[in-house]
Amino acid sequence: MDFLNELNKSQLEAVTYNNGPSLVIAGAGSGKTRVLTYKIAYLLSQGMSPASILALTFTNKASREMRKRIGELVGYQYSSYLWMGTFHSIFSRILRNEAELIGFKKDFSIYDTSDSKSLIKSIIKELKLDDKVYRPGNIYNRISFAKNNLFTAQSYYENTDMLQADTRERVPRTREIFALYANRCKQANAMDFDDLLLMPNLLFRDNPEVLNKYQDIFGYILVDEYQDTNVSQYLIIRKLAEKHKRICVVGDDAQSIYSFRGANIDNILKFRQAYKNARLFKLEQNYRSTQNIVNAANSLIDKNSEQIRKTIFSEKEVGSLIKVNSVMTDFEEAFTVAESITQLKKEKNYSYKDFAVLYRTNSQSRVMEEALRKQNIPYKIYGGLSFYQRKEIKDMISYFRLVVNNDDEEALKRIINYPTRGIGKVTQEKLLNTARLYEVSAWDVLKDMLKFNLDVNAGTAKKLADFRDMIDTFSQQVSTLDAYELANSIVKASGIISDAMTDRSAESLSRFDNIQELLKAIHEFSEAKKKEEGVDMVSLPEFLSEISLLTDQDIDKDSHSEKVTLMTVHAAKGLEFKTVYIVGMEEQLFPSPYAESPRELEEERRLFYVAITRAEENCIISHAKSRFRNGQMNFANPSRFLKDIDEKYLDYTENKILSTHSNPFSQDWNKDVPIRRNRFRQKPFKSNTFQTSKQETPRKLIKIADNTDEKITVENEKYPVGTFVKHKMFGIGKVLETSITNGNEKAEIDFGEKGVKSLLLKFAKLEILE
DNA sequence: TGTGGATGCCTTTTT
DNA sequence: GGCATCCACA
Numbered sequence A: 001m002d003f004l005n006e007l008n009k010s011q012l013e014a015v016t017y018n019n020g021p022s023l024v025i026a027g028a029g030s031g032k033t034r035v036l037t038y039k040i041a042y043l044l045s046q047g048m049s050p051a052s053i054l055a056l057t058f059t060n061k062a063s064r065e066m067r068k069r070i071g072e073l074v075g076y077q078y079s080s081y082l083w084m085g086t087f088h089s090i091f092s093r094i095l096r097n098e099a100e101l102i103g104f105k106k107d108f109s110i111y112d113t114s115d116s117k118s119l120i121k122s123i124i125k126e127l128k129l130d131d132k133v134y135r136p137g138n139i140y141n142r143i144s145f146a147k148n149n150l151f152t153a154q155s156y157y158e159n160t161d162m163l164q165a166d167t168r169e170r171v172p173r174t175r176e177i178f179a180l181y182a183n184r185c186k187q188a189n190a191m192d193f194d195d196l197l198l199m200p201n202l203l204f205r206d207n208p209e210v211l212n213k214y215q216d217i218f219g220y221i222l223v224d225e226y227q228d229t230n231v232s233q234y235l236i237i238r239k240l241a242e243k244h245k246r247i248c249v250v251g252d253d254a255q256s257i258y259s260f261r262g263a264n265i266d267n268i269l270k271f272r273q274a275y276k277n278a279r280l281f282k283l284e285q286n287y288r289s290t291q292n293i294v295n296a297a298n299s300l301i302d303k304n305s306e307q308i309r310k311t312i313f314s315e316k317e318v319g320s321l322i323k324v325n326s327v328m329t330d331f332e333e334a335f336t337v338a339e340s341i342t343q344l345k346k347e348k349n350y351s352y353k354d355f356a357v358l359y360r361t362n363s364q365s366r367v368m369e370e371a372l373r374k375q376n377i378p379y380k381i382y383g384g385l386s387f388y389q390r391k392e393i394k395d396m397i398s399y400f401r402l403v404v405n406n407d408d409e410e411a412l413k414r415i416i417n418y419p420t421r422g423i424g425k426v427t428q429e430k431l432l433n434t435a436r437l438y439e440v441s442a443w444d445v446l447k448d449m450l451k452f453n454l455d456v457n458a459g460t461a462k463k464l465a466d467f468r469d470m471i472d473t474f475s476q477q478v479s480t481l482d483a484y485e486l487a488n489s490i491v492k493a494s495g496i497i498s499d500a501m502t503d504r505s506a507e508s509l510s511r512f513d514n515i516q517e518l519l520k521a522i523h524e525f526s527e528a529k530k531k532e533e534g535v536d537m538v539s540l541p542e543f544l545s546e547i548s549l550l551t552d553q554d555i556d557k558d559s560h561s562e563k564v565t566l567m568t569v570h571a572a573k574g575l576e577f578k579t580v581y582i583v584g585m586e587e588q589l590f591p592s593p594y595a596e597s598p599r600e601l602e603e604e605r606r607l608f609y610v611a612i613t614r615a616e617e618n619c620i621i622s623h624a625k626s627r628f629r630n631g632q633m634n635f636a637n638p639s640r641f642l643k644d645i646d647e648k649y650l651d652y653t654e655n656k657i658l659s660t661h662s663n664p665f666s667q668d669w670n671k672d673v674p675i676r677r678n679r680f681r682q683k684p685f686k687s688n689t690f691q692t693s694k695q696e697t698p699r700k701l702i703k704i705a706d707n708t709d710e711k712i713t714v715e716n717e718k719y720p721v722g723t724f725v726k727h728k729m730f731g732i733g734k735v736l737e738t739s740i741t742n743g744n745e746k747a748e749i750d751f752g753e754k755g756v757k758s759l760l761l762k763f764a765k766l767e768i769l770e
Numbered sequence B: 001t002g003t004g005g006a007t008g009c010c011t012t013t014t015t
Numbered sequence C: 001g002g003c004a005t006c007c008a009c010a
Helices: A003-006 A008-017 A030-047 A058-074 A087-097 A115-128 A136-148 A153-158 A161-169 A174-187 A195-206 A208-217 A229-242 A291-302 A330-349 A362-374 A393-403 A410-416 A425-438 A444-446 A456-475 A483-494 A496-500 A506-534 A540-547 A598-612 A638-643 A653-659 A696-706
Strands: A023-024 A054-059 A083-086 A109-111 A190-192 A220-223 A245-250 A279-283 A322-329 A354-359 A379-381 A564-568 A575-583 A615-627 A633-637 A711-713 A724-727 A731-741 A745-750 A758-759 A766-768
Touching: A003 A008, A003 A030, A008 A030, A008 A279, A030 A054, A030 A058, A030 A190, A030 A220, A030 A245, A054 A058, A054 A087, A058 A083, A083 A087, A087 A195, A087 A229, A087 A540, A109 A115, A109 A410, A115 A136, A115 A174, A115 A190, A115 A410, A115 A731, A136 A174, A136 A195, A136 A229, A153 A174, A174 A190, A190 A195, A195 A208, A195 A229, A208 A229, A220 A229, A229 A245, A229 A758, A279 A456, A291 A322, A291 A598, A291 A615, A291 A638, A322 A330, A322 A354, A330 A354, A330 A362, A330 A575, A330 A615, A362 A379, A362 A564, A393 A410, A393 A456, A393 A496, A393 A506, A393 A540, A410 A425, A425 A444, A425 A456, A444 A456, A456 A483, A483 A496, A483 A506, A483 A540, A496 A506, A506 A540, A575 A598, A638 A766
Parallel strands: A023 A245, A023 A279, A054 A083, A054 A220, A109 A190, A220 A245, A322 A615, A354 A564, A354 A575, A379 A564, A575 A615
Antiparallel strands: A615 A633, A711 A731, A724 A731, A724 A766, A731 A745, A745 A758
């Protein structure tokens, strides 16, 4: 076990303690992955069978890399038998094995977010509800949130709290939509992402013998990124670990940034309450960043109240201060970053891949791209439309899905008339309505159109039958034909290829390339699997179940390429770069204006923490006074979070030089000196009511949220008293007072003849007059 | 069945 | 500002 020598004292302790539950708090850059991989290697070296170790991650990439490293440590003959993968892939595997017990068939489809939304949308339509009120995306989120908290459609329907909450949000019939949605998924033999976690809970709850079986299979359970688990995941793990209590979770509460997806930071904060006698290990030495960066990040995160206290330290050099640049516009900001990259590259002999530009929102990438292009700096952007979301790819996969699972209605809807085969909207509606009427799947109707009295003329019936027979022919080959061969013949026979090649435009060409790319992926997947498992055939369902859980993150964007990385802070978690630029450090942007509660603000602060701790040597933060957003110029103060970093780690020099000249805002905005110029109608930067770093203010905010009819007069940054604004109907008015009433930003505005109006800023479209 | 112009809307997104 | 969506019309 030579490899144990490569661990420091606390890492070693965490690795070798295996007598009961343990929580490893792994600070940024402290060797978290190392502890996990070495721990598994250690368990294997102690004689534990790989097939009895369950290791759960959040990304395929993470599990792939970990498996590889374990293989290198102890040999692939062991590592390949580990139960290692994402929560979703591991539990979809288990669900396929036990599908009948919960009323599904083995080859169930997995609906992605867009499938789910599209289904919800059609249900809203069927119920004749207004989709402006019942917004599919919003309803999807509500359902998803419910499932993540272990509500089934039925328990949701019966829960009065849920009904009340929905009524408050003016969507009282959500429960009906949920119920229909669940029905329809079942009818289509499909599960959505949340089902892959909810269903195991139901399976284990209703089938103790099955639970018992898996409890015995999994002799040791490890969970990575534990701070990002939701209630559903928490409960599955707890059940599985109940019997042997051999569990180790690793994570960093300071890096919990996915609550909007249901992650519950309490899982990690309260781990030791849930698992009695759990040992706590803290990995506090940061091997990634210089002391200044680590200390700055510490001083920032210190302002959060909800956390497990730890002292992260670095023994690397002190390093340079974190630079804060204050610039006039987003354009100037991007340009400054581009110039700095060129300069640093020359100065320190960095290569482009040592740089990353991180931002809060994807929309900030555009101006950045522009500046980099102008300076001839190569870059790669993460985010945006993923490969699997592209139309031609989704269409192709829909064919595969329908072939494998004939009842998959979302897949059927996508391709029944693609490429065009004369089955129009009217026919489709008839088909689906008939299916609803008889409570069967659309495929059932297609199988016997006469029996269900499908009301179409002979010509249309022929077209439907042709489509059905084509799919059916493929379906019959699913178990006998290799995935790659079957996929190839589907692509040819369906007419996708010829449709994609209709013209010679660049788009058409790229569509064709993407189709080839997918076919290639199938080929590679099956070749790899054949080799790995020593089988001579890999079927299409096998490929499908794999691919439906893949995302963009899993496609390696040539990580060794000589390019600057552009991505959101979220996407940067787990990565590191020599130099990191954090742009757009402004109010109304970072923290996001959507973060209202103290809890949400703490998450935004953690997000900033994640951003800073990506940097190894240089961290350069910038904020612009004005920024083009949503087609209009916005003005903003520096982010409140900048004040949370201890000044001694920051360097404002550039700022001060600028301030002596034409820049009215850079004159030490971090001191509480009011700025007189009202050209931009800004308030000086100072801690305001929204500040959450001290204890009193959060309470105030909670009060606002809970009480009705509470009004708190607050100066609004964007609309200080005296601002002249223009309203579509009332014309020009002057702001008299701004407040927060029932948690909503409101303004009293004097419109002269039209009178004084009280407007909700959320809704009123006010134009600020200069 | 396809399209064009008007309208409406914007976070983050490991699966 | 840019994209998706929807309705009106060809």
